[in-house]
Amino acid sequence: MKSFKAGQTAVRRGVHRTGRVWSEHALRLVADTSEALVAACAPGAGTRWPALYVKARDEGGRSVRTQAFDAMAMGMWELADAVWQETELLLWKPPTAWFSVNAFYTSGGLRNWYVNVEHPTRRTTDGFDTFDLTVDLVVDADLTGWQWKDEDEYAHVRRLGTVTDTEHQAVNAARDQVLAMLAERCGPFADAAAWSAWRWNRAWPAPRLPRPAKAAPGGCSGRRLNQR
Structure with a gap:
């Protein structure tokens, strides 16, 4: 398994089961151990997303996000350059x-x-591949409360067949595992104070993607992408 050094740029790609790239996000490696890969980014980091997804982030339109998922199901999307902004991750x-x-x-x-x-995770030469399965859990900074997010979009991608029955079973298992981690205060939640105190290393420039992207139709390249 390829390992990375602290400070190295690594690209997190979302790769659809067809092999097409759905997203790219430039990160800076903080640590790479057998337990977990830890990476970070700051405003200015390079990203690429489907043009419809970038449009939805710019305009705040849920309907455009739905169109992006429809395009995914049909295998019809183009990537557009964007820039991470507002938060450190x-x-x-x-x-x-x-x-x-x-x-x-x-x-x-x-x-x-x-x-x-x-x-x-699937390691690559430039970083690692994964694929977002839509549903997410938002947890308060002090770990006192949480709520599931984007359940409506998850139901939609299930209807489209983007998330298969096998993946759905894995999602349900992941939900249980994450809630158990919260309850037991394990994983990063075991050291929540240190995580709360973390900040981006100012000596590190914002990570950049290693390859230029082909401009997406409609002039969407170069947009800024808000955080989640």
Whole structure:
């Protein structure tokens, strides 16, 4: 298994089961151990997303997000360049887990935790591949409350067949595992104080994607992408 050094750029790709890339996100490696890969980014980090998804983020339109999922199901999307903004991100991804734990930071410190349900990691030359399975868990910064997010979109991708029955079973298992981690205060939640105190290393420039993207139709390239 390829390992990474602290400070190295790693690209997190979302790869559809057809092999097509759905998203790319440039991250900076913080640690790479047998337990988990830990990576981070700050405003200015390079990303690429389907053009409809970028449009939905710019305009705040849920209907456009639905169109993006429809395009995914039909295999008809183009990637557009975007830039991460507003928050710093610290990500914890165990190699075989069907989720990652993410912490979002603003100038006031840790804003919230965000558990992204997704495929296990597949290492690549430039970083690692996974695939977002739509449903997420938002957790209060002090771990006192939580709520599931995007259940409506998850139901939609289930109807489209984007999330298969086998993946659905893995999603349900991941839900239980994450809630158990919260209850037992394990994983990154075991050291919540240290995570709360973390901030981006100012000596590190914002990570960049290693390859230029072909411009998407409609002039969407170069947009800014808000955090979740």
